[in-house]
Amino acid sequence: MAANSLTPPPPDSRLRATSFLQSLQDQICAALEVLDGGAQFRQDSWERPEGGGGRSRVLREGRIFEQAGVNFSEVWGEKLPPSILNEWPAAEGHAFMATGTSMVLHPRNPYVPTVHLNYRYFEAGPVWWFGGGADLTPYYPFAADAHHFHACLAEACSLHHSDYYPVFKLWCDEYFYLKHRQENRGVGGIFFDYQNGLGELYHGPCPQGAAAQYSHQVGEVGDRDWESLFALIQSCGRAFLPSYLPIVERRHTLDYGDRERQFQLYRRGRYVEFNLVYDRGTIFGLQTNGRTESILMSLPPLVRWEYDYHPAPGTPEMELYETFLRPQDWLNWPD
Amino acid sequence: MAANSLTPPPPDSRLRATSFLQSLQDQICAALEVLDGGAQFRQDSWERPEGGGGRSRVLREGRIFEQAGVNFSEVWGEKLPPSILNEWPAAEGHAFMATGTSMVLHPRNPYVPTVHLNYRYFEAGPVWWFGGGADLTPYYPFAADAHHFHACLAEACSLHHSDYYPVFKLWCDEYFYLKHRQENRGVGGIFFDYQNGLGELYHGPCPQGAAAQYSHQVGEVGDRDWESLFALIQSCGRAFLPSYLPIVERRHTLDYGDRERQFQLYRRGRYVEFNLVYDRGTIFGLQTNGRTESILMSLPPLVRWEYDYHPAPGTPEMELYETFLRPQDWLNWPD
Numbered sequence: 001m002a003a004n005s006l007t008p009p010p011p012d013s014r015l016r017a018t019s020f021l022q023s024l025q026d027q028i029c030a031a032l033e034v035l036d037g038g039a040q041f042r043q044d045s046w047e048r049p050e051g052g053g054g055r056s057r058v059l060r061e062g063r064i065f066e067q068a069g070v071n072f073s074e075v076w077g078e079k080l081p082p083s084i085l086n087e088w089p090a091a092e093g094h095a096f097m098a099t100g101t102s103m104v105l106h107p108r109n110p111y112v113p114t115v116h117l118n119y120r121y122f123e124a125g126p127v128w129w130f131g132g133g134a135d136l137t138p139y140y141p142f143a144a145d146a147h148h149f150h151a152c153l154a155e156a157c158s159l160h161h162s163d164y165y166p167v168f169k170l171w172c173d174e175y176f177y178l179k180h181r182q183e184n185r186g187v188g189g190i191f192f193d194y195q196n197g198l199g200e201l202y203h204g205p206c207p208q209g210a211a212a213q214y215s216h217q218v219g220e221v222g223d224r225d226w227e228s229l230f231a232l233i234q235s236c237g238r239a240f241l242p243s244y245l246p247i248v249e250r251r252h253t254l255d256y257g258d259r260e261r262q263f264q265l266y267r268r269g270r271y272v273e274f275n276l277v278y279d280r281g282t283i284f285g286l287q288t289n290g291r292t293e294s295i296l297m298s299l300p301p302l303v304r305w306e307y308d309y310h311p312a313p314g315t316p317e318m319e320l321y322e323t324f325l326r327p328q329d330w331l332n333w334p335d
Numbered sequence: 336m337a338a339n340s341l342t343p344p345p346p347d348s349r350l351r352a353t354s355f356l357q358s359l360q361d362q363i364c365a366a367l368e369v370l371d372g373g374a375q376f377r378q379d380s381w382e383r384p385e386g387g388g389g390r391s392r393v394l395r396e397g398r399i400f401e402q403a404g405v406n407f408s409e410v411w412g413e414k415l416p417p418s419i420l421n422e423w424p425a426a427e428g429h430a431f432m433a434t435g436t437s438m439v440l441h442p443r444n445p446y447v448p449t450v451h452l453n454y455r456y457f458e459a460g461p462v463w464w465f466g467g468g469a470d471l472t473p474y475y476p477f478a479a480d481a482h483h484f485h486a487c488l489a490e491a492c493s494l495h496h497s498d499y500y501p502v503f504k505l506w507c508d509e510y511f512y513l514k515h516r517q518e519n520r521g522v523g524g525i526f527f528d529y530q531n532g533l534g535e536l537y538h539g540p541c542p543q544g545a546a547a548q549y550s551h552q553v554g555e556v557g558d559r560d561w562e563s564l565f566a567l568i569q570s571c572g573r574a575f576l577p578s579y580l581p582i583v584e585r586r587h588t589l590d591y592g593d594r595e596r597q598f599q600l601y602r603r604g605r606y607v608e609f610n611l612v613y614d615r616g617t618i619f620g621l622q623t624n625g626r627t628e629s630i631l632m633s634l635p636p637l638v639r640w641e642y643d644y645h646p647a648p649g650t651p652e653m654e655l656y657e658t659f660l661r662p663q664d665w666l667n668w669p670d
Contacts, residue, residue: 044643058642069642180621180630269634276611277621286515286612293643295515299604301641305634307393307404308379 006090007197009128009226014097016230017121017130018074021101022055024119024237025072028103029057031241032070035248038063041070046291051076052097056294060301064252066108069297074099080124094125100132101237102281104298105244110264111251113138113145113186114271115244116298118281119233128226130233131193133168134240135176136247137186137271139264141319143333145247146187150330152243153190156235160228165331167201168192171211173327174204178274183325185274190236197224210327263317265304272299341425342532344463344561349432351565352456352465353409356436357390359454359572360407363438364392366576367405370583373398376405381626386411387432391629395636399587401443404632409434415459429460435467436572437616439633440579445599446586448473448480448521449606451633452575453616454568463561465568466528468503469575470511471582472521472606474599476654478668480582481522485665487578488525491570495563500666502536503527506546508662509539513609518660520609525571532559545662598652600639607634 010016029041039062047053054073059065076097085092100120107114119132136149150169157164172191177184194203202211275282275298285295311317345351364376374397382388389408394400411432420427435455442449454467471484485504492499507526512519529538537546610617610633620630646652 060642067642180627265637272607272638273611273631276608277618283612292515296608296640297642299640301639302600303607303638303640305631305636305638307395307402307632308628 006126006128007225008126009123013128013226013230014099014121014123017123018099020230020234020237021074021099021119021121022072025055025057025070025101025103027238028101028117028240029059029070031245032059032065032068032105035245036062036064036068039065041068044294046294048075048291050289054291054294056291056297058297062108064107064109064112064248065105067106067297067301068103069105070101070103071294071297072099072101073294084124088124088127091124091127094127096122096124098122102298106268106300107248107252109252109254110139110256110260111142111254112248113251114268114300117237117240119237121233127196129194129196130229131195132233132236133172133189133191134236134243135172135186135189135191136244137267138320138324139267140260140316141324142247142251143323143330144335145251146324146328146330147333147335148247149187149189149243152239153236154331156239157190157232159235160232161224163201164192164232165190167211169331170209170327171202171204174206174209174211176274178270178278180277181270181273183270183321184327185270185325187324187330188327195224195229195232197226197229262304265302266306266309267320268300268303269305272303275299341461341463342560343461344458348463348561348565349434349456349458352458353434355565355569355572356409356434356454356456357407360390360392360405360436360438362573363436363452363575364394364405366580367394367400367403367440370580371397371399371403374400376403379629381629383410383626385624389626389629391626391632393632397443399442399444399447399583400440402441402632402636403438404440405436405438406629406632407434407436408629419459423459423462426459426462429462431457431459433457437633441603441635442583442587444587444589445474445591445595446477446589447583448586449603449635450579452572454572456568462531464529464531465564466530467568467571468507468524468526469571469578470507470521470524470526471579472602473655473659474602475595475651476659477582477586478658478665479670480586481659481663481665482668482670483582484522484524484578487574488571489666491574492525492567494570495567496559498536499527499567500525502546504666505544505662506537506539509541509544509546511609513605513613515612516605516608518605518656519662520605520660522659522665523662530559530564530567532561532564597639600637601641601644602655603635603638604640607638610634 039059041057041059044056052075057070059068078095080096102118104116114137117134122129154165168190172188175191311321374394376392376394379391387410392405394403413430415431437453439451449472452469457464489500503525507523510526646656
């Protein structure tokens with residue numbers, strides 16, 4: 001076996017990945033319904049003509065969530081796009097499967113952050129990888145929330161390798177960046193892709209980026225086999241509820257007025273801009289005849305654009321721009 | 336001279352194109368202010384570090400227009416993107432200039448359609464072309480409005496060549512199409528690019544499209560010189576006010592309620608999706624460090640997304656989907 005060849009997945013790899021990602025959707029939806037206490041999820045099951053399908057769940061006009069979308073999908077097919085085959089020639093001639101759970105929550109109260117989660121697994125013959133992450137997008141600047149969110153994700157990662165959190169945190173800052181605004185989407189979290197045990201942690205699109213500079217070999221090939229990486233995404237996925245629910249609990253009863261609501265609607269425009277202009281999953285889904293309504297469930301229910309808006313100096317809105325929309329070391333943020 | 340080489344532009348080509356496009360912005364803004372009778376345009380002049388600049392004009396919270404944006408820009412530079420050099424090798428080694436006026440109007444009353452206009456001129460050494468068009472996006476189905484808009488544009492085109500309107504109408508239907516929704520953006524109008532007198536009218540991205548199938552040689556090379564094409568875009572540009580103002584006049588006083596307002600906000604989401612996912616001008620501008628606020632002036636001031644919305648059978652909203660969001664022969668629509 002060549003030094004850089006993949007360790008094989010176990011025979012039941014697809015079933016186990018699918019089963020975990022479905023149960024993650026179930027757990028999250030159940031907890032969000034209890035938390036919301038107002039509305040319930042509606043489920044649409046759908047099939048993809050080329051193979052596979054999914055379960056889209058949407059909760060609308062809840063007490064806490066203006067809209068919550070949690071998707072599970074499992075698709076398979078025969079033809080891989082050339083971009084994947086060029087990079088992973090061993091996938092040639094194999095059918096592929098891709099499964100994932102993704103979620104975007106748009107709370108009503110502007111003091112409660114929007115949050116996104118996505119974990120996924122891909123397999124084509126001997127080629128496989130895990131990807132995903134979670135990131136937080138506050139409208140108002142609470143350092144304690146950013147710290148808590150990062151601390152939970154860092155703890156989940158640290159169960160598996162001490163380098164995971166630092167690299168995935170930088171990778172997240174790199175990915176959720178709106179170049180045309182020179183802003184990050186929010187306070188980030190973790191993001192990773194192509195985790196399959198080959199030595200390098202970072203396998204991203206940005207060779208000059210922060211994550212690439214930090215990244216390095218993590219042990220010998222084979223140290224990070226399928227089981228250890230499956231355990232990693234399980235830890236990360238299960239860390240979501242404890243990372244986010246306490247933030248909702250302490251913010252959702254704060255009073256707010258029209259100013260905060262208008263700022264929230266304005267900032268939601270950045271979510272739309274990111275998802276439609278930069279997000280690879282969204283663009284790939286729209287281009288490959290994915291289920292449009294499920295893909296665009298991430299878009300906020302109500303959004304505002306305002307020409308040439310700038311926050312006023314000394315306001316919380318300005319603090320958001322100056323501190324929270326730039327990469328920070330939230331894990332070690334002083335209280 | 337090779338049979339398919341360009342006829343040269345006159346020595347004052349840049350000045351004349353710029354001057355016309357500026358005056359088009361002036362005329363449109365002046366007429367819209369009178370029509371609105373409530374708000375006025377604010378102008379921001381800006382410079383581009385790499386060369387050139389523009390005048391962005393926005394009218395907000397008017398009596399008729401919730402937002403009206405009219406941009407003029409004139410940019411120049413030394414480095415052409417490889418995509419242009421590959422197609423037009425004669426531009427190699429020449430500085431380029433690109434100038435244009437673009438406009439998007441978002442009316443308040445849902446019975447008044449949104450409208451977009453853009454006319455532009457590009458020159459790099461011996462290489463030059465005109466492009467542009469105008470298209471109408473109604474929220475409620477009034478065939479008379481679609482017919483009137485098309486009739487004005489067809490008349491403007493027919494002053495120059497009988498084939499212009501039929502080809503540019505199909506090209507417009509082709510361009511303003513949301514593949515992921517399987518919908519046209521609205522009732523279209525005209526769209527064209529790369530008009531420089533080379534024989535073929537259609538020079539688009541869609542070799543199997545309707546416009547390509549219709550398109551054919553228009554006379555001999557040289558029949559359509561710089562002067563004749565400059566005259567064409569002047570006619571088209573000047574046709575805008577008579578094509579749109581009568582529609583506003585007859586719709587803006589119609590009563591509407593929450594149902595119509597909500598549908599308008601929902602349909603505005605398609606405008607956002609088109610501009611951020613498909614519109615070449617928007618994507619090119621964002622990627623090349625254009626002035627973000629001017630580029631995104633096209634986005635509506637308030638927008639709504641709703642998971643899995645479908646219009647009810649027998650409603651005006653359904654009639655919009657079934658008839659007005661599909662290509663139709665609006666010029667010959669029966670009264």
